[in-house]
Every structure is written in structure tokens, then in C-alpha cells.
Amino acid sequence: MFLAMLMVVNGIFLAAAVAFTWDSVKEYEWRAFKVGFGGVLCMVVLGVVILLMPGLRWFVAIILGALILLFFICLIPGRSNPRALTGSQGYVAKNVQRFDERDIVFARNRSLPPGAAIYKRYYQMHPEREEGDAKRRAAGGPFGRIGSIDGQHRPNIAMLKGTFHLPPSLGQKENVEPPPEPSAFPMDPREATERIKGFARHLGADLVGICRLDPCWAYSHRGEIFFDNWDDWGKEIPLPLPFVIVIAVQMEAELVRGAPHTPSVVESGVNYAKGAYISTILANFIAQLGYPAVAQHLRHYDLVLVPVAVDAGLGELGRFGYLITKEFGPRVRLAAVTTSLPLVPDKPVDLGAQEFCARCLKCAETCPSASIPRGEKVVFNGVEKWKLDEEGCFDYWGKVGTDCNICMAICPYSRPNRSFHRLTRWMVARSPLARALFPYIDNIVYGRKWHSGRVPSWIDYSQGKKA
Numbered sequence: 176m177f178l179a180m181l182m183v184v185n186g187i188f189l190a191a192a193v194a195f196t197w198d199s200v201k202e203y204e205w206r207a208f209k210v211g212f213g214g215v216l217c218m219v220v221l222g223v224v225i226l227l228m229p230g231l232r233w234f235v236a237i238i239l240g241a242l243i244l245l246f247f248i249c250l251i252p253g254r255s256n257p258r259a260l261t262g263s264q265g266y267v268a269k270n271v272q273r274f275d276e277r278d279i280v281f282a283r284n285r286s287l288p289p290g291a292a293i294y295k296r297y298y299q300m301h302p303e304r305e306e307g308d309a310k311r312r313a314a315g316g317p318f319g320r321i322g323s324i325d326g327q328h329r330p331n332i333a334m335l336k337g338t339f340h341l342p343p344s345l346g347q348k349e350n351v352e353p354p355p356e357p358s359a360f361p362m363d364p365r366e367a368t369e370r371i372k373g374f375a376r377h378l379g380a381d382l383v384g385i386c387r388l389d390p391c392w393a394y395s396h397r398g399e400i401f402f403d404n405w406d407d408w409g410k411e412i413p414l415p416l417p418f419v420i421v422i423a424v425q426m427e428a429e430l431v432r433g434a435p436h437t438p439s440v441v442e443s444g445v446n447y448a449k450g451a452y453i454s455t456i457l458a459n460f461i462a463q464l465g466y467p468a469v470a471q472h473l474r475h476y477d478l479v480l481v482p483v484a485v486d487a488g489l490g491e492l493g494r495f496g497y498l499i500t501k502e503f504g505p506r507v508r509l510a511a512v513t514t515s516l517p518l519v520p521d522k523p524v525d526l527g528a529q530e531f532c533a534r535c536l537k538c539a540e541t542c543p544s545a546s547i548p549r550g551e552k553v554v555f556n557g558v559e560k561w562k563l564d565e566e567g568c569f570d571y572w573g574k575v576g577t578d579c580n581i582c583m584a585i586c587p588y589s590r591p592n593r594s595f596h597r598l599t600r601w602m603v604a605r606s607p608l609a610r611a612l613f614p615y616i617d618n619i620v621y622g623r624k625w626h627s628g629r630v631p632s633w634i635d636y637s638q639g640k641k642a
């Protein structure tokens with residue numbers, strides 16, 4: 176009986192090690208493959224010991240028992256984080272000033288033509304930014320020479336430009352007014368919520384959440400000018416409509432692992448385009464029901480999407496300033512629709528990310544521009560958070576000619592949504608011990624340093640690197 180029990184338990188561990196090793200091969204994670212293969216060998220050796228060395232069976236039983244005990248201790252739930260469950264307001268320490276869209280680096284680069292009256296107006300308000308912005312403009316903008324890290328490899332640059340072309344094309348259609356006739360279709364909020372979420376998923380959204388607008392996260396003044404609407408620059412932006420539908424679309428891990436090379440920025444563009452497509456159709460759907468709706472997508476925003484996504488229950492804010500979702504970690508791009516159609520809001524979630532990030536630091540240690548803080552959170556504009564140095568981050572984008580994405584790629588939450596990673600995320604969300612252990616386990620299994628991974632051949636960039 177004792178022998179049979181030992182063989183069964185050893186067999187379960189062996190099967191788990193084989194499955195992990197196979198998953199690592201599929202994910203091109205060679206270090207994890209070696210660790211998994213080491214686990215397979217250990218279990219085979221233990222199996223041989225169980226069968227051939229009866230005197231050592233108790234010793235093997237203690238090893239297997241300790242592993243089982245550790246696993247079950249990591250399932251013991253701890254106390255939830257009440258701040259995470261409050262949503263973005265859980266981290267508001269003082270008054271928050273609404274963010275001015277004119278201050279966004281893309282708006283400063285694109286919408287302030289040197290010599291124009293608005294150029295003078297802006298740099299009179301912010302003289303400290305003029306020199307740095309002029310340098311960035313002269314170097315080609317926030318992306319610098321697009322794709323320079325890959326020798327501007329033409330096929331990938333063409334894909335990149337193709338994808339980023341779509342949101343501006345749809346941007347003029349973002350404000351959708353309902354037709355004058357017929358009058359608004361009366362809808363129960365629960366039914367409207369179910370239909371909108373179902374339709375959004377059908378259109379390609381991977382995650383959909385709903386919240387009421389928190390005015391703190393609405394932009395205060397217009398700064399992005401796309402369609403020669405120069406009179407809008409500097410105008411106060413009215414508060415958006417009161418309900419927000421937030422959409423997340425998944426960035427494929429097999430392209431994100433190419434960061435900071437062009438495949439990962441192509442994937443950013445693909446998912447911004449998907450977000451523009453989904454939010455525009457959703458806004459039109461809602462308008463056809465008789466309710467005003469505004470599509471919020473790349474660079475056509477009336478609100479800051481990450482805290483709104485936190486409020487809509489899609490995830491938590493991580494050390495690097497991205498949203499961390501339960502399903503895909505930070506590997507998502509966001510879009511939204513604001514509307515007056517009454518909907519049922521979702522609840523914010525506690526994934527254990529605050530405690531995990533406090534111990535992990537992997538993104539901060541890997542960031543090539545040292546833009547992610549390694550220390551404690553600070554209060555910035557009334558919000559307690561790890562404060563990213565955005566200017567430093569954009570300077571690195573300018574050097575490589577992509578949106579970098581190394582911090583997204585290396586984050587342990589970014590691992591593909593497979594059974595082992597799902598189990599890990601579930602344990603981290605529940606157990607304080609798992610939150611303490613897994614940052615170290617992740618370092619052992621996957622390493623601390625970033626190495627760009629293999630990407631599919633259709634988006635290979637090696638020809639450009641040789642140019």
C-alpha cells in the first residue's frame with residue numbers, strides 16, 4: 176500500500192513536470208525547459224529509488240510530502256486588499272487634478288507646430304519642456320526613426336504603419352449621436368449590459384468591464400489635434416458621458432516576446448486598431464438604440480483609460496504603470512466607449528498585484544532607461560503609485576524606434592494563459608505565501624534578465640538587422 180501510494184504521488188509529480196517541460200517548449204522558454212527537464216529527471220530518479228531501494232522509501236516520502244505541503248499552504252487564502260477592491264479611488268490620497276491632454280508627449284510632438292501661436296502658448300506655460308521636445312521632434316518624434324533597432328526592416332515597418340493608420344481614420348467618427356427618430360429604445364440596465372458585453376466579445380474583445388465615470392480620470396483640456404481642428408487646442412473638455420465600457424484586447428505572447436524589436440510594436444498597433452474597430456462599432460450600436468456614445472481609442476481619448484479599467488474590474492495598476500489583468504497580465508491594449516445608456520457596473524478586483532510588485536521588481540531592474548522606480552510608491556497628483564519616468568521611457572523609444580515593451584514582456588503576469596500560469600496567478604491572487612514565493616520562483620525558472628525571444632517567420636526582422 177505504502178509503495179503504491181508513493182508511486183502514484185511520484186507519478187503525479189512526474190506528469191506535472193513533463194507537462195510543464197512541454198509547455199516551455201511551446202513557449203520557446205529554454206531556461207524553463209531546462210528547469211522542467213531537471214524536474215522530470217528528479218522524479219524519474221525518485222521513482223527508481225522507490226522501486227529498487229526500499230530502505231530509502233521514507234526519505235522519498237518526506238520529500239514528496241514536503242512538496243505537497245508547500246502546495247497546499249500556497250492555497251490558504253489571506254486577507255483581501257481593501258484598497259484594490261475599492262478601485263482607483265483606493266489609492267487616492269489627496270485631491271487629483273484632471274490630466275491635461277496638452278501635456279502628453281505625443282500631443283506635444285504632433286500638435287505644436289514650431290512658430291505657431293499655440294506653440295508659444297504651450298512653452299510659455301512649460302518652458303522646461305521646450306528644449307527636450309525640440310530635440311525629440313528633430314529626431315523624428317517619440318518613435319525616432321521608426322524601427323531603427325531592426326534597420327528599419329521594410330516589411331515590418333509597413334505592417335506597423337498599416338496598423339497605426341486605422342485609429343486616426345476612425346477618429347472623426349468617434350462621437351456618435353443617436354438618430355432623431357425613433358426615440359430611445361427602453362432597456363433594462365441588466366439586459367443592456369449583457370447585450371453590450373456579448374456583442375463586444377463577438378467583435379473581438381477579450382475582456383469587457385463597465386464602470387461609472389470617475390471625473391478624476393477625465394482629461395481637462397484638448398491637446399491632440401488630428402483633423403485640422405486647431406480651434407479645439409486648449410479648449411476645456413466637457414466631462415464624458417457617465418457610463419464607461421472598457422475593452423481589452425490581448426497582445427499575442429509570441430510577438431510580445433520579440434520586444435523591443437518591431438514585432439512587438441506591430442502587435443501594439445494591431446490591438447490599438449482592434450480597439451478602434453470594436454469601440455467604433457459599439458458606439459454606433461448604442462447610438463442606434465437611441466443613446467449618445469463616444470468611442471475612445473488610440474489618441475482619441477476623453478479619459479485616462481488605465482484607472483478607468485481598474486474601476487471596471489479588468490485588473491490592477493502595476494509597478495510599470497500598465498494595467499495587469501488576471502487573464503493576460505499587461506499584454507493588452509485598451510479602448511472604451513462612454514455612453515449615457517444606463518448599465519450595471521462591475522466591481523474592482525484584487526489580484527494580489529500590489530504585494531507581488533512590491534517584491535518582484537523585475538521590470539524596474541530590466542528597464543533599459545531606468546524609468547521604472549525600484550523603491551516605494553509615492554503620492555503623485557494625489558494618487559499613491561509607483562511613478563514611471565515617462566520622459567525617460569519615451570527617450571528610449573526614440574532610440575530603438577519602437578514602443579519597447581520590454582517591461583510588458585518580462586512581467587511574470589504576461590506569461591501565456593496556459594494551465595500552469597493560470598494556476599500560479601490564481602494562487603497569487605489568494606495566498607500571501609504564493610505572493611512572497613513566486614517572484615523568486617519566477618526568477619529561478621525564467622531568469623532575471625531580458626533576452627528577446629523567437630518570433631514567427633512572417634514577422635522576422637533579422638534581414639533588417641543585417642542591413
Ligand code: SF4
Binds near residue numbers: 493531532539586587
Ligand atoms: S515585472 Fe514584477 S514588479 Fe513589474 S509590474 Fe510585473 S509583477 Fe510588478
Ligand code: SF4
Binds near residue numbers: 547571579
Ligand atoms: S517601455 Fe521600455 S523604456 Fe519604457 S518603461 Fe518599459 S522597459 Fe522601460
